[in-house]
Amino acid sequence: MTPDQTPDILLIRQTRPDVAERLAARFRLHRLDDAPDRDAVLSAIGPRIRGLAVGAMCPIDAALFDRLPHLEIVSSFGVGYDTIDVGAAARRGIVVTHTPDVLSDEVADLALGLLLAAVRRIPQGDRYLRAGHWRAASFPLTASLRERRVGILGLGRIGQAIATRLEGFGVGIAYHGRTPRAEVSYAYHDSLIGLAQAVDVLIVAAPGGPETRGIVDAAVLAALGPEGIVVNIARGSVIDEAALIEALRAGTIHAAGLDVFENEPQVPDALIALENTVLLPHVGSGSHHTRTAMGRLLTDNLVSWFEGDGPLTPVPETPWSRAR
Template identity: 45%
Template sequence: MARDLLVLIELAPPSLARLEAAGFTLHLALTAQERAQAIRTLGPKVQGVLTNGSTGLAAAEIEALPNLGIICAQGAGYEQIDLPAARARGIQVSHGPGTNDESVADHAMALLMALVRGIVQADAAVRHGLWRQSRQPQPLLSRKNLGILGLGNIGQQIARRGAGGFAMAVAYHSRRPRPDSTLQYFPTPQALAAWADFLIVATPGGAGTLHLVDAAVLQALGPEGYLVNIARGSVVDSSALAQALGQRQIAGAALDVVEGEPEVPSSLLGLDNLILTPHIAGRSPEAVNATLHLVIDNLEAFFAGRPLLTPVPEQVQPG
């Protein structure tokens, strides 16, 4: 039985080899042009699509694949997949919750430490012979206030690292208070930012969290506050952030995700109080292996007529 899989996201050669070894015929389409051409030319051959939350799959693309039966989102997010269009056709949708939580939380703390302690700037200064000039005091992380936007699996992992490793006071904002959490809850992002020394964004993406971190939140965070985003680029208003950083309305920011990635807004590129990484928080070898394993398990379940292991929930809530 043919099992043709349209792959819309970049995968390392070992991951592609594992998918092929599992019996899938792969069709890679990584750019917008390749994607449009693949959907147009392959059409009825495609039975499955492998994507992720930020790459997604639009309603028109779903409509152009008449034999599509499953959409697999690698990783937890699925915000750019048109779920109503998929469900109207009876197409199953899976995702990968829990596969990269630890990796993303580790990266969030690594970014926070590098940002607050000025690691990137100090490294560059030393390499340019500016040892003495780069020895300014940098803030402590320990015993500071850590605010987390979004207390899902990743947010909880970050909270544990902050409270346990750095004795931070930790508080959060989400759509509603979590009854299972003893952490302090703030009813708005702005209120949380006003309390926090460090604000880490760990929400889902999508319309419900679009520009949740706006100019008002950044102003509340203040000139001694730091922002880290390991969620989705759309959650932070890039224009407002560029202005806040450029005018020193906040002390600094570290972003693993940006609006419109992989293109980075030009307004961010020249800022010396900003650290950028290329959406790699969840790309530890352990996380990549776990994520791909779950993708293959969900695909195998679908083609064998069994229930998916991790279907996207029927009732999707905004972040």
């Protein structure tokens, strides 16, 4: 394309420096993340913008779409896109893309790490040694993965990667989702309560959004039982955080390993104070290798679109076909 045909792209929130560099090399790049007056920027360049590059967990709503009348595509950094109003995008004919697959293994690895850390109290043991307590007494015995049954809420790409890893631990595996998956042999439960009653570990791998908000509630936690362990690497909104804190405090469940929270980066003091938790600052995909791959896919979606080849990884709510 000639310089006059170069599409204008708006970077809403910085993801990685290499992403901005790759975008600037292929497009006429504008940045909203470091603009002193965002409203003035949108007024000045809004009608020229044809693509959005969106950082993780960045709210994108209908009001923004109204400021960008010629927007064609939103390319988002991350597999989750619950902060993007995909319904408003679909009504305007805007395609939304995300970065699935390239982070599934990394997040699944971390889910298993959180599970082991919560069951065997690995961070607590580390603190015990560093404080010099081992010289006086052995660290208390912990729970075990032996003879446990693990339930996965959401058997999508990441859920299946978690299940594959769990097979090596010799645990029973079951799952709940909107529909059973014919390609797997794990036990399917048609209700979340039923899954919680059947297992004593619940790994949350379901997408965020209104449909899943707070579905892991007090009743589900009670069904999981006093030996129950919750691991969440999905979205903090999927779990009723107040109910989880009370369940951990009261011994309704045994422990939790959490990488995500309801109001990130704000984590309740009551959750931090609990000794039966392992808490991480949303680092599921946080390796150099995986974040580089995510940034490359974000850029490649935009390049493919504007070269006329369509999006590489559109979300299902904004389907695309060559006929369109």
